[in-house]
Amino acid sequence: MQTNHSDVTARPATLRLGVFLFGFAVALLALVIPGYAKEVLRIPYAIDIGTFDPDNGFEIDGISAINNVYEGLVEYAPGSTQIVGLLAKRWEISGDGLSYTFHLQDGVKFHDGTALTAQAVVGSLERRRDSGLVLSYMLGNVADISAPNDATVAIRLKHPQPSILHLLASAWGPKVISPQALNEHDKSDKATNWLGEHAVGTGPFKLAEFKRGEGYVLERNADYWGKRPYFDRIEIPVVPDIGQQILQLKAGELDVVPTNFPFAQLSHLPAELEVTAAPSMIQYALFIKPGSPLDNPEIRRAVLSAINPSIWVKDVFGPYAELSKSVYQNLMLDPTDPIEFPNDIDAAKAAIARLGEVNLVIGLHSTKATYARISDRLIVQLALIGVKATAHVLPPGAAFALKGDPNAPDALLTISSPDAAHPENQVRAFFTKDAPLNFYGRSLPEADAIVDVAGTKTDIAERNALYERAGHLYVEAGHVIPLVDVEDVVVHAKGLTDLGLRPAFPPGNIDFATVRWAR
Missing domain, CATH: 3.40.190.10 (Periplasmic binding protein-like II)
Structure with missing residues (x-):
């Protein structure tokens, strides 16, 4: 059999050219088709990681x-x-x-x-x-x-x-x-x-x-x-x-951008960006200082009429929030008897006029824009009934040192979110006597006793009824005013x-x- 020497010498060259062209094509595809390249997600943290130890830090972003x-x-x-x-x-x-x-x-x-x-x-x-x-x-x-x-x-x-x-x-x-x-x-x-x-x-x-x-x-x-x-x-x-x-x-x-994208900008994002919104346990609430004007039930009722979140929730959050139904996030516990804000502004005005000058100071837990937007609405609404309110951002960590401080603000605007989704985690974080985030150190033994019983119950309906009753007592005693539950909003490509x-x-x-x- 005769061998064609020209074919033998040509094939390696052709093969080398084919390999080169294939490699070039793969490299080109890597540039234009993400599936051919190493996939990288780039996501910022606003707060640096304090520790990567999973047992020894309460990291938020990290x-x-x-x-x-x-x-x-x-x-x-x-x-x-x-x-x-x-x-x-x-x-x-x-x-x-x-x-x-x-x-x-x-x-x-x-x-x-x-x-x-x-x-x-x-x-x-x-x-x-x-x-x-x-x-x-x-x-x-x-x-x-x-x-x-x-x-x-x-x-x-x-x-x-x-x-x-x-x-x-x-x-x-x-x-x-x-x-x-x-x-x-x-x-x-x-x-x-x-x-x-x-x-x-x-x-x-x-x-x-x-x-x-x-x-x-x-x-x-x-x-x-x-x-x-x-x-x-x-x-x-x-x-x-x-x-x-x-x-x-x-x-x-x-x-x-995983958090804190301004709500006011969400309705007019560029075409290359979109929003993913999901249910969350982000609840904004006002915690009330003992001895503040809000300890007076008449003043508190008038203030509740003025700051009724149904008036301002859409203005601040658009479609990404709903009224809180209790001291527990709506997703955690759907109460049979939701809290209701009075809405008689005329009666509220009359009450404040009769009771004399009322001044309130609201402390903001964070510099984030949402706190300012909420407090601005509250101040405007309170002015309508004759209450003079001011707000200021607390120094970092100051919200955790309000107990017994005579100069503490009359109310703290903050987010009350638990470390887990059981009502026990919410109430024992924020409301019972020794709760670590009971910001003003308030005590209501009657409600705490109900919580003690609720924490042992496995029947969900039975436990929720007890937690709901305790929650009503904390609200009725003027310890806290739940405002709105806000969705988790992420803006991304x-x-x-x-x-x-x-x-x-x-x-x-x-x-x-x-x-x-x-x-």
């Missing part, structure tokens, strides 16, 4: 990153308050409500390659409970944590606590940390120093860069046990100024979808494991 690096036993399903399994594929609760048994997922590994075992879960939960860390309180009712076998974790409570699953599913709920990392970096500090800027979890993303004050990078965990995330890389610059965030979003330098927002989480906490481009 909790989305922490919750995509670490995982707990259970979680809230996106868009709801339903509790579903995460590292636990199922669980049982004993008849006495004291024992919870969790069965772990198979084949889970930490980012360092260590296999997930029940003993690893026990070690992490004990670290959370026993180390006096910022979030240790969540497991304060846990008497014992054990591992009957490598795939089973048993938790026994001191007394029944139906809200415990909600605490486990909370944005700040207990996460599972690599035991190898804990052992290697424990310098008689439970590894808190190292974990402040490092992380070894089981989540869909790994912490790749931690540059305090500048930004953070997460990279997809190629060995993740669950569904593969769409994005390969999450870039998180620290951009404190909302105006700068908006400019970068419009310039295409960011993909998302058009086409971003499946943000995975959870109502019980802080606003704007996108789930990096579910978010994707709809292309």
